[in-house]
Amino acid sequence: MSDTSLDQILFENPFVDELRGETSGEKGSRQVPGYCYSRVEPTPVQRPHLLAWSDELGDFLGITKPAETGPAVDTLAGNLVTESMKPFAARYGGHQFGNWAGQLGDGRAISLGQVRAVDGSRWEIQLKGAGPTPYSRRADGRAVLRSSLREFLCSEAMYALGVPTTRALSLVGTGDAVVRDMFYDGNAQEEPGAIVARVAPTFIRFGNFQIMAAHGEIDNLRALADYTLRHNYPELGAPGPEAYVRWFGEVARRTAVMVAHWMSVGFVHGVMNTDNMSILGLTIDYGPYGWLEPYDPDWTPNTTDFGSRRYAFGQQPRVALWNLMALAQALGPLLPDAQQLRAGLDVYARTLAETQHELMLRKLGLTSQFPDEDRALMQDLPQALMEPEIDMTWFFRQLSHLAPALLADAGDEDALFAELIATAAYSVAPDEDRNLLGWLRRYAARLRQEPADADAIRAGMLAANPKYVLRNYLAQQAIEAAETGDLSALERLMQVLKAPFDEHPEYEELAAKRPDWARDKPGAATLSCSS
Structure with a gap:
């Protein structure tokens, strides 16, 4: 063509x-x-x-x-x-x-x-x-x-x-x-x-079905559900009650995969209203989004959400489940027993846990041969990152480069860890890095149990940990330049963002942590729902 x-x-x-x-x-x-x-x-x-x-x-x-x-x-x-x-x-x-x-x-x-x-x-x-x-x-x-x-x-x-x-x-x-x-x-x-x-x-969004159910428009609700099945989920069979149950389970599965990927790269959507949830499990409506810079599960880029922090980074898995429950309520009139849809919520929970675990294993260069040890390692990581305000993207990228030295067991790993923490942290008060240092020691010991060679592990980690993400301060710089007619910053960002796992040495500055001047600058840190 x-x-x-x-x-x-x-x-x-x-x-x-x-x-x-x-x-x-x-x-x-x-x-x-x-x-x-x-x-x-x-x-x-x-x-x-x-x-x-x-x-x-x-x-x-x-x-x-x-x-x-x-x-x-x-x-x-x-x-x-x-x-x-x-x-x-x-x-x-x-x-x-x-x-x-x-x-x-x-x-x-x-x-x-x-x-x-x-x-x-x-x-x-x-x-x-x-x-x-x-x-x-x-x-x-x-x-x-x-x-x-x-x-x-x-x-x-x-x-x-x-x-x-x-x-x-x-x-x-x-x-x-x-x-x-x-x-x-x-x-x-x-x-x-x-x-x-x-x-x-x-x-099509969750909200398309919600408005029909809210107004008692059951014929329109069924027509929209059947349309979605025919055009977007044909593999689930002809429309009808059994297909609706399978369909809801698949929507739940896709939504879980999407949210797990958000959590893996540190993305915060910022406005997870049910009308901003795709029926295909796609990220939709890029408004007041952001990427975690200082690691903080309670962080939201949306100033409208500062009061409740409903849509903060750490709340996204819970809110997605709440939204799926709202969708299930809307689809209930299409079924003889709406309780049949509860199985889809179980699919969501199971898929989210499995996908998050799998993605984190990739980020850490680990296989699943020690599940209990790995699960404990992952559960302890968020708190360890939060105390010294670690930049999530920078930390995992630098850890990828560090893996061969850790596998070599050269004996000076504490010095390597101290340098990593110093470069990845936004603020390290006395003793605040102790949990992270302890976690890194545990990680290094676990990494040395891997059967793959150092080059293969490093390559796998670099393919799972991006060097470049669309930090809000970078987007704001491109916006300010574009408003004057200068599109060069936009074009430079496009070059690295379409290949975020590559090194791009000529664009090294675009991988930098958030600078101090951007901490409170409008648009460079937080945004509102205004557009």
Whole structure:
């Protein structure tokens, strides 16, 4: 299959063609009971121009990288709607910070339809920031450059890390100003607007099912469940009660795998509302996310969550289970006995524990031949990392390089450990590193029980412990430069984030720990839900 310009690609529209939708085309904010979606076209922008493009995703979709301006970029900005597209905004509800929020929906995202990738699979292209929809509530349906750049970069960075995720094809500047109050503190100001073209097999969320159940729309609920089974889980068999049970178990399994990967790389989503949970177990909606720098299970990047820290790093496994319980409640009306879905929650717990254990073994260069010893080692590690405020990414990467020396048992390992702690810690008070030093001694003894040679262990650890992650301060630097028209920082970040396990000696500074100046700088440490 040769590459084709996006404005010339044939779009397919199964979501619109097979489900009940509102077709008035009106963009005004309102309740839309009885429907799965609303047909609505993007609102044109003043001066669409390409800022960034994912070459890897474009190649997979068979889409040619466009010039800075032209028909393809007009399509990516929503200015050009081709004949085969049937743009729509989906209706969904959700629990936000644990409270039922009623109708939510795609308030600033408009799906253009699906395209066929080079392997024949179908992928939905959705424009985020494409203008108002019936679900926009009091907002304008737009997105600013800072949030759009963060979503574009993080989507592709997570994919390169091996984390289940939605993808991002392009970042387009709009030439329009968007007014936002970044921290909800009364300091609203104009910011440059942008649109991300994000890509996934489907953007259906837990909340799509919740809104149907909440309104007693059982026919729509069943139709949406059957659609999801036919298009996204065909291996589970024809839709029906037995298939629904198998399906929920598979959603739970995928969700557990996703969260285990988050925990493995130190990623904090920041806003795990049920409307931000993908029915495919993909990371979706990159808002106030962040990576652990000082290791702290209670850390959240989301200023809106500072009161309860519901979505803090260490709470993510528990919240995902809570969200699955909410999904099970929504699917209950489709079954003669909703208790059948409880088995799926057990699948989640089991899969999460197994996957986290497996991923941590890889990070530590260990095999599973000493399960009890390894389990104790892993259980003690979080507390040991927390006391001296260890940078999680830096620590594991440097430990990977240290492994051959530890296997050699040269006798000076305490000096190596002291250097590791000194370089990885953000603050080490007297005696605060004692637990970590003791843990490292135990680890070194366990590592020497491995049958593989030093080079193989080091290579395996380097492949499991990234050197580069999208730290918030790096994203903020790229944002500030892009707002002045300088895309060099964005382009440099893209180079390392698409190959995060490689060394990239020419970009060494992008692997550095968070600098002191970034600790409290807006956008470089914490963010709000504003976009």
